[in-house]
Every structure is written in structure tokens, then in C-alpha cells.
Amino acid sequence: MHTLTTALVVEAAEGELNPLVPHTAEIVLSLIVFGILFFAVRKFVVPAFEQAYAERTAAIEGGIAAAESKQAEADARLAELEAQLADARHEAARIREEAREQGAAIIAEMRDQAQTEATRIVENGKTQIEAERQQAVTALRAEVGAIATGLAGRIVGESLEDEARQSRVVERFLVDLEAGTSGVN
Amino acid sequence: MSSLIIKAEGFTPPGPADFELPAIAFGVTKPMLQLVLAAVIVFVFFYVAARHRQVVPGRLQFAGEQGYNFVRNSMSRDILGTHDFMKFTPYLFALFFFILVNNVFATIPFFQFPTFSRSGMVYGLAAMSWIIYNAVGIKKHGFLGYLKLQSVPSGVTGPILALLIPLEFLSNIIVRPVTLALRLFANMLAGHLLLILFALGGEYLLVELGGAYAAVGILSWVMFIAIAFLELLVQFLQAYVFVLLNAMYIQGALADEH
Numbered sequence: 001m002h003t004l005t006t007a008l009v010v011e012a013a014e015g016e017l018n019p020l021v022p023h024t025a026e027i028v029l030s031l032i033v034f035g036i037l038f039f040a041v042r043k044f045v046v047p048a049f050e051q052a053y054a055e056r057t058a059a060i061e062g063g064i065a066a067a068e069s070k071q072a073e074a075d076a077r078l079a080e081l082e083a084q085l086a087d088a089r090h091e092a093a094r095i096r097e098e099a100r101e102q103g104a105a106i107i108a109e110m111r112d113q114a115q116t117e118a119t120r121i122v123e124n125g126k127t128q129i130e131a132e133r134q135q136a137v138t139a140l141r142a143e144v145g146a147i148a149t150g151l152a153g154r155i156v157g158e159s160l161e162d163e164a165r166q167s168r169v170v171e172r173f174l175v176d177l178e179a180g181t182s183g184v185n
Numbered sequence: 186m187s188s189l190i191i192k193a194e195g196f197t198p199p200g201p202a203d204f205e206l207p208a209i210a211f212g213v214t215k216p217m218l219q220l221v222l223a224a225v226i227v228f229v230f231f232y233v234a235a236r237h238r239q240v241v242p243g244r245l246q247f248a249g250e251q252g253y254n255f256v257r258n259s260m261s262r263d264i265l266g267t268h269d270f271m272k273f274t275p276y277l278f279a280l281f282f283f284i285l286v287n288n289v290f291a292t293i294p295f296f297q298f299p300t301f302s303r304s305g306m307v308y309g310l311a312a313m314s315w316i317i318y319n320a321v322g323i324k325k326h327g328f329l330g331y332l333k334l335q336s337v338p339s340g341v342t343g344p345i346l347a348l349l350i351p352l353e354f355l356s357n358i359i360v361r362p363v364t365l366a367l368r369l370f371a372n373m374l375a376g377h378l379l380l381i382l383f384a385l386g387g388e389y390l391l392v393e394l395g396g397a398y399a400a401v402g403i404l405s406w407v408m409f410i411a412i413a414f415l416e417l418l419v420q421f422l423q424a425y426v427f428v429l430l431n432a433m434y435i436q437g438a439l440a441d442e443h
Contacts (some may be wrong), residue, residue, distance in 0.1 A: 026305025
């Protein structure tokens with residue numbers, strides 16, 4: 001080990017192979033090579049990358065702007081449609097209301113008409129019935145008088161053919177009849 | 186112990202000589218070729234990645250952008266601020282990937298040599314960094330204004346100030362390029378030296394000594410693999426630190442208040 005250390009020390013002391021001592025050619029070469037690389041990179045590579053970034057930024061910003069305008073357009077369209085929808089709903093409600101009112105009016109009108117018609121028919125019926133009753137009463141009065149006088153004439157044996165008498169008897173009978181039913185039966 | 190020393194004498198430890206590679210042709214050495222190749226790789230990769238520059242990036246463009254973003258945002262912009270950073274981003278970007286690829290050459294098969302274990306290569310870059318940050322500061326504050334900015338700490342008066350001025354000058358102007366260079370160079374050199382030592386030492390223990398030493402040789406090779414992975418981290422970290430310090434030096438030179 002001692003020999004080894006000594007050998008290293010001796011070698012370093014000789015200074016022939018000191019790695020710290022540069023070769024001038026290497027200094028110059030490294031400067032030239034790096035210089036060329038630097039200028040080539042500055043001229044061709046960095047601008048290309050920077051341009052790519054700029055284009056990307058522009059594309060992204062453009063995309064965002066386009067999306068924003070699309071969004072705004074869509075929002076406006078949506079608002080418009082919603083307004084239209086609200087209008088339509090309103091309109092429908094109005095029409096429904098109107099129809100209901102109209103329907104109610106029609107029903108009321110029809111009911112009125114029917115009522116009037118019914119009343120008229122009833123009136124008619126009543127009048128007719130009254131007329132027929134009157135007619136019947138008149139007819140009955142004549143017939144009942146004749147039958148009664150005929151019957152009475154037979155029972156009494158007395159001819160009641162005499163006009164005046166007959167009519168007197170009938171009148172009295174009818175008066176009795178109207179006063180109460182006991183006289184006849 | 187004494188028998189080990191005797192046996193170990195047959196082993197020549199790796200040393201600075203292992204970093205003095207012979208010229209391949211016309212005085213051009215392997216690290217020189219690697220240096221050029223690294224520059225070509227960095228430029229071609231990012232040029233191809235950035236060439237089509239689509240809004241929605243493909244895989245290659247995405248990878249290139251991630252690399253570029255790493256330097257641009259997390260180093261350049263965060264340190265230099267949004268106002269100045271684009272002026273220095275190309276420099277920091279090229280520097281980071283240039284150093285990174287050169288460092289990674291230490292691990293890639295058939296290269297397996299860290300370019301920046303050659304001190305001259307690093308001195309060049311460190312000198313360039315020194316010139317850049319000082320020039321930027323002098324341009325902004327004027328020569329005397331810049332010297333004052335770097336040497337006179339604010340909020341200090343009296344004898345302490347007299348003591349601090351030479352210290353600040355020394356640390357901000359003189360020492361910085363030296364530490365910048367040595368940090369990168371020494372890390373690369375030491376890491377590679379360590380790998381050679383574990384590889385050759387393991388081989389020596391296994392082949393030349395054998396027997397009980399073989400187990401230690403195996404352990405040595407296991408360590409070689411572990412250190413190789415550690416080196417991957419070091420390679421990245423050293424590139425990162427070199428560029429980060431560059432950015433911080435420039436920021437310090439541009440600052441209005443020290």
C-alpha cells in the first residue's frame with residue numbers, strides 16, 4: 001500500500017500527466033463547437049418552438065373565444081325559445097280560458113233557449129188543455145143536461161120537453177152540483 | 186496484509202494516463218469527436234422535433250418540447266424572470282443539452298468516455314460563462330456600477346465592509362469560473378476513474394489472483410454496475426448544476442440590488 005501511494009505521489013509530482021493542465025486545442029474546440037451549436041439552436045430551434053407555443057396559445061385562445069361566442073349564441077337562443085314557450089303557454093291558457101267562457105256562454109244560452117222552449121211548450125199544452133177542458137165542459141154541460149132531464153122526465157113522468165122548464169131545472173141542478181155533491185146522490 | 190501488498194504490486198491502478206487517449210488521426214482524439222457529435226445530436230434532434238411545429242404535437246415534437254420546456258421554464262424563466270429570460274434561453278438550452286449529451290457519452294456503449302473529463306473542454310465553457318455574465322452585468326450597470334454591484338454588499342458599513350469587499354470580489358468574480366469548471370470536470374473525471382478502478386480491479390482479483398479474492402472481484406463488478414447507475418444521476422446533475430449556476434450568475438449580474 002505504501003509503495004502504491006508513493007508511486008502515485010511520484011507520478012503526480014512529475015507533472016507530466018496532470019489532468020488539470022488543459023490542451024489548448026480542446027479549449028478552442030469546445031468554444032467553437034458550442035458556439036456553432038448555440039447559433040444554430042438560436043436561429044433554427046428556439047424560434048420554431050416559440051412559434052409552436054405562440055400558435056398553440058392562439059389556437060387555444062381562439063378555441064376558447066369561439067366556444068364562448070357559441071355559448072353566448074346558445075344562451076341567447078335558449079332565452080328566445082323560453083320566451084317563445086312562455087308566450088305559447090300564455091296564449092294556450094288564454095285560448096283555453098276563452099273557450100271555457102265561450103262554452104259556458106253557449107251552455108247558458110242553450111239552457112235559456114231550452115227553458116224558453118219548455119215554457120212555451122208547457123204554455124201551449126196548458127192553453128190546449130184548458131181549451132179542451134172548456135170544450136169538454138161545454139159539451140158535458142149540454143149532454144149532462146139532456147141526460148138528466150131525460151132521466152128526470154122519466155122519473156117524474158112529466159115531460160120536461162118544455163124549453164123554459166127544462167132550462168130552469170138544469171140550472172138548478174147545476175147550481176146544486178156546484179154547491180155540493182150531496183143533492184145529486 | 187503484507188502478502189496483499191506484495192500481490193497488489195502487480196496491479197497498475199488507473200490514473201490520469203487513462204484519460205490521455207491517443208489521437209485517432211491528424212491529432213483528433215475521441216473526446217474531440219464526441220464533442221462534435223454531441224453538438225450534432227443536440228441540434229439535429231431538436232431541429233427535427235421542432236420542424237413541423239404542429240399545434241397538437243406528435244411524439245417527437247412532444248419530447249423535444251418537454252426538453253426545451255425544462256430549460257426554458259424551470260431554469261431560465263424561474264431564475265431570470267419573465268422580462269429577460271428569452272434573451273438567454275437559447276444559450277442555456279444549448280448549453281444544458283450539450284453538456285448532458287457529452288456526459289451521457291460516459292455511459293453509452295462504444296463511447297464510454299466522458300468528454301468533460303478533459304479539463305480543456307470544460308475550461309472553454311467556464312470561460313465563456315464568465316465572459317457572458319460579466320459582460321451582461323457591465324452592459325447593464327456600467328463597469329464601475331457592475332464592480333460595485335458584485336463587490337459591495339448592501340446594508341453593511343464600517344470595518345466589516347472593508348473586509349467583505351475583497352471577499353465578495355473574490356467569490357463573485359475570480360472564484361466562480363474556477364469552481365464552475367472544476368465541479369464539472371472533476372465529477373466526470375472521478376466518476377470515470379472510479380468505474381475503471383472497479384472494472385480493472387475486479388478483473389485483476391478474479392483473473393490474476395483468483396481463489397478467495399474472486400468473491401471480492403465479483404463484489405467489485407457489482408459495485409461497478411451500481412456506480413454506473415450513480416454516474417447516470419451525476420451526469421444529469423452536473424449538466425443541470427452547470428446551467429443553473431450560469432442562469433443564477435446572469436441573474437445576479439442583472440439584479441438591481443445585491
